[in-house]
Amino acid sequence: MKNEMQVSAGILIVGLGGNNGVTLLAGQLANKHGLEWETLTGRVSANWFGCLTQIPSRGVHGGVGYQGRIKGLASASSAAIGGWDIRPTPLGQALYECRVLEPDLVRQVREEMDCTEIMKGFGIRPSSESPSTTLQPMYDIRTWKEKNSVDGHITVIWSASVERPSEAVYSTPDELLDAIHDDSNGDDISPSMLYAAAAALEGCSFVNGGSQNTLSPAMNALFDEAYRRDASGVSPKCALSKFAPYSTNKAYCLGTDYKAGQTKFKTAAVEYLRALGLTPRVIASSNHLGNNDMLNLTTKKTLNAKMRVKSDIFGPWQEENLDHKVSVMYCPYIGDEKRDFVEYTSLGFLGSPHTMVTYTRCMDSILCVPLMVDAAIWCDYFVNNNVSAGDAAKATAYLFKVPEGDAKGVDPGFF
Structure with missing residues (x-):
């Protein structure tokens, strides 16, 4: 029997202290505690409007909203939320400074948000930094999952600023991992690629919410559990062995850039x-x-x-x-x-x-946060139901400006 304190899904945000990250966390706290607050047009109660996985269906034929229609969809209100940032600003303070939400709501969640841990993120990796330091996110994910008793699937979401595109091209996951392990910054490995690789190696899904070219055939192949499973116990010189222990669990690589506004x-x-x-x-x-x-x-x-x-x-x-x-x-x-x-x-x-x-x-954050929530909840649901990477990518294509990987070429229409 699962511990009653355990949560059903995990959301880790790269750029947790940014506008999207703090808005998402504030929204979850508002829903968890059933908060109400004053606005210029009247009193408002917490809700998950915009999150298709969290709102109940409405309309003659079911209409929008999947909560209650699809058995097994996790509740975002009970998900564990954490992440990294390069800035140490307390999250409640960051929420206050970004001026996205109403002051009366900010006042009610600020103190609790200030107590939320921020894992130390990184930008461009210095050439002197070792590979073990570079894949610190692997350790971060592992310890965060244990500390928060996450018994469901974890999704890592890139919500930091847009990077410059990487100019490096890797044809296989082995080439990608070798470049990550041996990089002296000459291979043009971007931070988002490092977080994505760490997610794959920990069996977590990765969502590229930015417009940089994090996704590639090599990166997508790294998320194929068959690749990580079949390479187990092979030559100790293989690329994967350099990152042991790693997970062979199913995970998805989705993107690119949220289609939000x-x-x-x-x-x-x-x-x-x-x-x-x-x-x-x-x-x-x-x-x-x-x-x-x-x-x-x-x-x-x-x-x-x-x-x-x-x-x-x-x-x-x-x-x-x-x-x-x-x-x-x-x-x-x-x-x-x-x-x-x-x-x-x-x-x-x-x-x-x-x-x-x-x-x-x-x-902008009000438009984007529901897509971040839905991406994570869908990933958790699809993993729990053993949905193929191709089907998961096609089903979530509506979330992104340019669906890539297995979703490439999907009809871009919302409906």
């Missing part, structure tokens, strides 16, 4: 236009916000990574001659509030133009 609605809008039989010709969009992630996009290499995933969202539809333009702007005053403007022009009956415009504004 403008891109999600843009996909749904174009899906609507296509459903009408119209032919999209121009999609011109701009979005601006002032959080740290947008600040990071002022660097050309990281901006290129973001532009890749934003521009490729319609790829599988093969809409010829579609002129899709995207611009992003860093506006510090706006903070975490994301604002976007999009104009859609299509050709209708007899080639006549059809144009519509959308304007959206919402806190």
Whole structure:
């Protein structure tokens, strides 16, 4: 019999002290304690709105919401949440400083959040650092799981700022592991790749919430439990042996970049236009916000990574001659509030133009956190039900701007 204190799933966030991490943790505490707080429009009670795995179904035919419809979906309110950050700022203080949630709610969760442990993260690895230090996340995951009595599946989520793309190419998981183990920073191994590899070796799923190219055929192959199982007991010189002990448990590698705000609605809008039989010709969009992630996009290499995933969202539809333009702007005053403007022009009956415009504004973290929750809960459910990596990737493709790995080429429409 399971210990009553044990939780059903674990969520580890790389960048726990960032806006997404502290918003997720505050939301969980609000739901766990049944909190209420005052807003400009009235009193609000805690909820999981936006999390398809956490809200009950509604509507004549079941509609949205899977809680209660699918037996075995974990409750996010009872999940263990932890993670890493390169900053030591207490999480309650970080929540206060990010100005995402209402002050009355922040006041109620701040003290408890300040007591939450932050594991020491890392950015670019110094060339003098040893491989054992580099894969400290393996040890962190193992000890965190034991300390929090996590008896379900753990998902590691990259929620730190967008990295510059890695220029290294590895054709096999052995090449990738050798490069990680022997790296002197010449192989261009990014921090997200190290966290992803550590997750795989600990039997945890990894979700790339950023737009950098963490996922690759070699990385995906590392998550194949058959690879880790079949390599056991082979030559002591094999790449895997350098990281023993490691797990052979099933785990998934998902991404890339959450389809949270403008891109999600843009996909749904174009899906609507296509459903009408119209032919999209121009999609011109701009979005601006002032959080740290947008600040990071002022660097050309990281901006290129973001532009890749934003521009490729319609790829599988093969809409010829579609002129899709995207611009992003860093506006510090706006903070975490994301604002976007999009104009859609299509050709209708007899080639006549059809144009519509959308304007959206919402806190970026409010848009992203439900996707982080759903990704982790789905991973836990799929592992418990022995769902194949391919099916899990296809089922969660709706969460990402550019579904990669086994989800590559999946219809990008939300519905």
